[in-house]
Every structure is written in structure tokens, then in C-alpha cells.
Amino acid sequence: MAKPRIATTSLAGCFGCHMSILDLDERILELAEIVDFDRSPIDDLKHISQRCDVGLIEGGCCNEENVHVLREFRRNCDVLVSLGDCATMGGIPALRNTVSLDACLREAYIDGPTVHNPLRRIPDDAEIPLLLEKVYSAHEVVRIDYHLPGCPPPPEAIWRAIHAILTKAPLTLGHGLLKYD
Amino acid sequence: MSNASVHANRPSSLTITIDGREVNAVRGQTILEAAEAAGVWIPRLCHFPGLEEFGGCRVCVVVAxxxxxxxxxQPVAPGMVVENETEQVLETRRAIIEMLLVEGNHFCMFCEKSGRCELQALAYRLGITASRFDALWPKREVDASHPDVLIDRNRCILCSRCVRASRDFDGKHVFHFAGRGAHKRIVVNSSGSLADTSVASADRALEVCPVGSILPKRRGYDVPVGARTFDVAPIGAGTERARPEESR
Structure with missing residues (x-):
């Protein structure tokens, strides 16, 4: 029987949640025994290659590309899990949500006290994904099946969540594993 | 009790049931107080022992x-049947907490109050992994003008604990509400700036804040992760540990 396939991605995140996956330490070998990785930073595939059982989403959506990737995951994964506070609540990137995008870019590239930008130019190359007016949590963009908060979620919580999904067992994280910091 | 004489010839002790368990109560107690005395914890945010009840946060909702x-x-009454931990009640509480989480701007990952925050601890205890509601991201003001105290209104849940504590514990009347509905906010009794008030970092108004909205400066992250109040035990565990042996 084919192993379950897992795809992972970091959208508007810092890869900290992926670091927490790596923090499974020696259990990462056990994980590699029981699942196959599809698109993920582990193999650097640019697109999902075939139907996946589980997609782990780190980060919310701050730009157009994030939305495209998130929709690709939703189309190709049976179960989608928001991994970490940025995916579940917006997180640090959403700090800009209380000001307009224009004001945010002006502060970052023109008006900020430590900015040196003599041309007063805000990056606008066509290669740069277009920023959204607001940063959205993943479930504000597509349907998300499970949420695993934390900054980052503890490795133990990730381990238990993956096991619970693969074995179709209910999971209560409980004290110390359900956390937002 | 101003109406004590009316009840003078009625017995002061009575019995209620909470989730099927008989609990002794005293006339004049609220359901929350009677439950607390019996080692049954009911979640709360605006209630604080010693302060006049506010009844605003609604997290302590029960079906009576x-x-x-x-x-x-809600005062206790003889034979009152209270539902505290039924799925219906828990679901209502979850919805209230989830609304509070999106109504302000809550960033637990860098908040100094994280691990000591009652809103966060309640969300953990109720098993909330994300809010079902879309985030509002309101524009809220921070006042860091005072040398020792700051207000971050992004985190304020309008529980009024600081309003009541400053008035009744500290005798200062530093904090008040202004505005209505979505515009309701905490203001200070001065030119508008915290620096011009008589607030001090030792005021109980700071200590009672359930979230990270009113904070003493220069405390920062003084307790390491793992040793903070709600790292050690979930919120409410103290009340439940104190439950009389025979009734567990």
C-alpha cells in the first residue's frame, strides 16, 4: 500500500513552524518511514505532483502568490491543516492590518527613521508578488480542516496531530500543547 | 445587604445543583460565588473578587x-438547577472568547502578558484553536507617555476591572470608559494622557487587568516560558484543587 503523502508550504510565515517540524529530531526519521513528502521545503518541488493526504500550511496570505499556493494545496490535499499563529490568526505579518498598505510601504521604504532610499522608490518590479491590502489567516481564504496554533506549535503537538490525522483518531491537545506563543 | 431585614426570618443557607451535583450556598451569593466556594470553577473575565460586579463580559454564562x-x-435561589459544563454552555463561552479574540488586536507571540493572560488561558482551557469569526483589525491607540505605566488598547477587552479597581481599591478614578459600541474605549482622567494622571505602577488597577492592556514598564518577559502562571497550571485549576474532598 502506498504511504500517505504530505505536502507542506510556508506562505506569509517565517519558516519557524517548519523548524518546529525539524525539531521532531530523531522522530523525523520515523515520520519519513511512514509518509512520503510531496511539495515541501524538504524536496523543493515547486508544485504538488499528485494527490496528497495532508497539507500543512504555515503562514497566512499577504500576497497574490500566497493565495495561488494555498488554493493549489486546497485543490490537491484531502486534509488541510493551518500550522502556527500566522496561518490561524494572521500573526506578525498581520501587524500591518491596522494601517493601509500604502502607509505601510511608505513607512518601510520612504519615511522610516532608518531608511536610506534617495530615489524614494517603493519596490514595484513585476516579478514581486502583488501585496494584498490586508493579511489574511488561511481559513479566511480557503476551507481549513484543522488548526494547530502556536508560535511555533510544539513539535509534540505536530507529531500528535499528524498521527491523529493519519489514523483518523480524535485529538485533544490539552494543557501545554495548545498555545499561542 | 440593604434588604437583609426582609429576609431575616428566612434560612440563609440553601442548596443548588451544578451539573447535577448538590452544592451548598448562602442567600445573597451569586451563582459564581457559590460555585467557587464549592470548588466548581466558572470562567470569568470582568468579575474580580472584591470589586462591584460588572456583568459585561458574559464569559461566566450558565443556564440556571x-x-x-x-x-x-445572578443570585442563588433555593433548588436552583445550574448547567455549567454542558456542551451548550461551553459552546456559548467559546463563541464569546472567539469574538473577543477578533475584536481587538491580540499578538500573543510577543505580548508581555502571555502565559499570565486570562483571555489566552480561557481560550486554551476551552480548546480554541482559531476564531470562527473574521478579524476586525481595529485601529487602537497606545499611550506610553507615563514613565512607569503604559496602556495598549489593542489588547483591551473592556472588562472595566481597571475602572472599578482604580476607583474602589486605589481611590484614584484614573480610568473611565468613553464612546459607545465599536468606539468604546478606556480613557484616563486627565488631559487625555496617562502621564498627567496620578496612576502608579503599584496601583491595583494594573494588577487586575486580565490581559496585557495596562502594564508596568520595565517588567517585560521577566518570568521564563514554562514557569509563567498558566504554564504551570491551567486557569481555574486552583479553585478545582480546593474543592472539598468528599464532593469530588
């Missing part, structure tokens, strides 16, 4: 004799 009410303001 078939009707939803705030247990911090």
Missing part, C-alpha cells in the same frame, strides 16, 4: 433553571 444568565450577577 433553563435560562441563560451571567453567573457573576
Amino acid at each position: 433553571n433553563g435560562r441563560s444568565c451571567a453567573s457573576c450577577t
Whole structure:
């Protein structure tokens, strides 16, 4: 029987949640025994290659590309899990949500006290994904099946969540594993 | 009790049931107080021992004799049947907490109060992994003008604990509400700036804040992760540990 396939991605995140996956330490070998990785930073595939059982989403959506990737995951994964506070609540990137995008870019590239930008130019190359007016949590963009908060979620919580999904067992994280910091 | 004489010839002790368990109560107690005395914890945010009840946060909702009410303001009555941990009650509480989480701007990952925050601890205890509601991201003001105290209104849940504590514990009347509905906010009794008030970092108004909205400066992250109040034990565990042996 084919192993379950897992795809992972970091959208508007810092890869900290992926670091927490790596923090499974020696259990990462056990994980590699029981699942196959599809698109993920582990193999650097640019697109999902075939139907996946589980997609782990780190980060919310701050730009157009994030939305495209998130929709690709939703189309190709049976179960989608928001991994970490940025995916579940917006997180640090959403700090800009209380000001307009224009004001945010002006502060970052023109008006900020430590900015040196003599041309007063805000990056606008066509290669740069277009920023959204607001940063959205993943479930504000597509349907998300499970949420695993934390900054980052503890490795133990990730381990238990993956096991619970693969074995179709209910999971209560409980004290110390359900956390937002 | 101003109406004590009316009840003078009625017995002061009575019995209620909470989730099927008989609990002794005293006339004049609220449901929340009677539950607390019996080692039954009811979640709360605006209630604080010693302060006049506010009844505003609604997190302490219970079903009493078939009707939803705030247990911090509803007095006990003989034979009252209270539902505290039924799925219906828990679901209502979850919805209230999830609304609070999106109504302000809550960033637990860098908040100094994280691990000591009652809103966060309640969300953990109720098993909330994300809010079902879309985030509002309101524009809120921070006042860091005072040398020792700051207000971050992004985190304020309008529980009024600071308003009541400053008035009744500290005798200062530093904090008040202004505005209505979505515009309601905490203001200070001065030119508008915290620096011009008589607030001090030792005021109990700071200590009672359930979230990270009113903070003493230069405390920062002084307790390491793992040793903070709600790292050690979930919120409410103290009340439940104190439950009388025979009734567990």
C-alpha cells in the first residue's frame, strides 16, 4: 500500500513552524518511514505532483502568490491543516492590518527613521508578488480542516496531530500543547 | 445587604445543583460565588473578587433553571438547577472568547502578558484553536507617555476591572470608559494622557487587568516560558484543587 503523502508550504510565515517540524529530531526519521513528502521545503518541488493526504500550511496570505499556493494545496490535499499563529490568526505579518498598505510601504521604504532610499522608490518590479491590502489567516481564504496554533506549535503537538490525522483518531491537545506563543 | 431585614426570618443557607451535583450556598451569593466556594470553577473575565460586579463580559454564562444568565450577577435561589459544563454552555463561552479574540488586536507571540493572560488561558482551557469569526483589525491607540505605566488598547477587552479597581481599591478614578459600541474605549482622567494622571505602577488597577492592556514598564518577559502562571497550571485549576474532598 502506498504511504500517505504530505505536502507542506510556508506562505506569509517565517519558516519557524517548519523548524518546529525539524525539531521532531530523531522522530523525523520515523515520520519519513511512514509518509512520503510531496511539495515541501524538504524536496523543493515547486508544485504538488499528485494527490496528497495532508497539507500543512504555515503562514497566512499577504500576497497574490500566497493565495495561488494555498488554493493549489486546497485543490490537491484531502486534509488541510493551518500550522502556527500566522496561518490561524494572521500573526506578525498581520501587524500591518491596522494601517493601509500604502502607509505601510511608505513607512518601510520612504519615511522610516532608518531608511536610506534617495530615489524614494517603493519596490514595484513585476516579478514581486502583488501585496494584498490586508493579511489574511488561511481559513479566511480557503476551507481549513484543522488548526494547530502556536508560535511555533510544539513539535509534540505536530507529531500528535499528524498521527491523529493519519489514523483518523480524535485529538485533544490539552494543557501545554495548545498555545499561542 | 440593604434588604437583609426582609429576609431575616428566612434560612440563609440553601442548596443548588451544578451539573447535577448538590452544592451548598448562602442567600445573597451569586451563582459564581457559590460555585467557587464549592470548588466548581466558572470562567470569568470582568468579575474580580472584591470589586462591584460588572456583568459585561458574559464569559461566566450558565443556564440556571433553563435560562441563560451571567453567573457573576445572578443570585442563588433555593433548588436552583445550574448547567455549567454542558456542551451548550461551553459552546456559548467559546463563541464569546472567539469574538473577543477578533475584536481587538491580540499578538500573543510577543505580548508581555502571555502565559499570565486570562483571555489566552480561557481560550486554551476551552480548546480554541482559531476564531470562527473574521478579524476586525481595529485601529487602537497606545499611550506610553507615563514613565512607569503604559496602556495598549489593542489588547483591551473592556472588562472595566481597571475602572472599578482604580476607583474602589486605589481611590484614584484614573480610568473611565468613553464612546459607545465599536468606539468604546478606556480613557484616563486627565488631559487625555496617562502621564498627567496620578496612576502608579503599584496601583491595583494594573494588577487586575486580565490581559496585557495596562502594564508596568520595565517588567517585560521577566518570568521564563514554562514557569509563567498558566504554564504551570491551567486557569481555574486552583479553585478545582480546593474543592472539598468528599464532593469530588
